[in-house]
Amino acid sequence: MAEFDVPFTLDQLRIVRAISEYGSFRKAADKLFVSQPAVSLQVQSLERSLEVTLFDRGGRRVILTEAGKLLVDYSSRILNLSEEACRALVDLQDLKRGTLALGASQTVGTYMMPRLIAEFRQSYPQISVQLQVLSTRRIASGVAEGQFDLAIVGGTIPPQLKDQLDVSAYATDEFVLVRAHPDAVAAQFERSPLASSNLDIPTHLRKEELYELRFITLNPQSTTKKAIDSSLETYDINPAKFQVEMELTSLEAIKNAVKAGLGVAFLSLTAVAADLELGLLEQLHVEGLEVKRTLRLIYSPNRYQSQVAQSFRQHLQEASARAEAVHA
Structure with missing residues (x-):
């Protein structure tokens, strides 16, 4: 040879x-x-x-x-390097065309990223956007390997990848305790004693009253559940003692189960904001409790960063600044 x-x-x-x-x-x-x-x-x-x-x-x-x-x-x-070369050549078209490969963990990819992509494509309609929603571990590995230009994740990034990634805080994700709104499930009361019992819960609770509720949660392997449990533990709340009615594998499934009156759940405010506004869900306030986590923006400084990727990263930063200004 x-x-x-x-x-x-x-x-x-x-x-x-x-x-x-x-x-x-x-x-x-x-x-x-x-x-x-x-x-x-x-x-x-x-x-x-x-x-x-x-x-x-x-x-x-x-x-x-x-x-x-x-x-x-x-x-x-x-193959990743070949795709990088193609993106670099496309850059010569000055943002008139190109592909943006994005990754996101579940909550971000389902509820936040579509809005951010839609805003970006208003300015760059010719850009093709690919979004994959996977676990934080798989997304972080994909960014390090060049499969994704950048990503927003909510879970813990594997320690062995941190040296290969640029990681920065992007936004705060707040989790709120919600149940079905009494008016939205009134037709179910006679058929569902369980739903009816969930509606007897007062909207303002003490921490110890959490152990009396019936919870719907993500499965124990979920990084989102681990983040919620970790935050609760800082308030001396033991989530292992919760009465878990159901364990489901997706946020949408949990939200629909809560709407049906089957239990309560801690869900991202981003995921339930519209349902709260429409009166489909009702927030339960727990005295002194704030359940939050930091969402992180990640990309690989060792990989080629196209003009498209740089422009989207700038768009994310501007969107985050606008959101902070609104809540200031």
């Missing part, structure tokens, strides 16, 4: 990465919009060129061999 001959193509690397991600040749083919035989032929050709076996095809799910794991690691870096 000549010194500068490369025995693979970018398309082959994309195929290998997709098979690794989705665990099968068929699913990888579907995601890449090619036929399964074409994927198989490309992998066979690549394995012949490299003289290694990349996948163990014996079970239901395709498993990477050691050589496959090594190539996937390099594939991600090569």
Whole structure:
């Protein structure tokens, strides 16, 4: 093999990465919009060129061999760098076109980021925006690897990634205790004794009265739940002693369960502001209690920052300044 001959193509690397991600040749083919035989032929050709076996095809799910794991690691870096190069070239068009890859943790991605993106695209309508909503850990890893230009997250950033990221406080996320508004669920009272009992709760509570409520919460692995529990513990409140009626996996599911009168929940004010204003939910005030966390803006200073990404970061900072001025 000549010194500068490369025995693979970018398309082959994309195929290998997709098979690794989705665990099968068929699913990888579907995601890449090619036929399964074409994927198989490309992998066979690549394995012949490299003289290694990349996948163990014996079970239901395709498993990477050691050589496959090594190539996937390099594939991600090569493909991310290739995409960076494309974004840098697009920058020559002076913000008239381009793609912005954003990440966000659940609350931010569901309730805050869409509004921020809509505001940004009023000024730059030709910019294509891609948003992925994942756990803080996965988003932070994606930013470090160049999959995302920047992100806003609410959870704890893995310590091993902090040296690879620029992390700054962006906004404060306040959690409020809410129940179904009595007027909104009046039709359910006779059918649901549980809903009726939740409506007997006074709107102003002492801390010890929290243990008498029926809670709907996120699952224990959720970084949002961990942030809420940590904040409660600073007020000598033990969330492990709460009466948990249901554990759900999404904020929307929790909000809908609360609206149905099935329990109370701590939810982000960003997520429930419209429901409070419309009278669908009612806030319960706990004496002396403020449950808050800091949302963080992250990006990788080691990665190319396109003009589009820099402009969006400036937009975020201006939006944060406007929000602070309103609450001042």
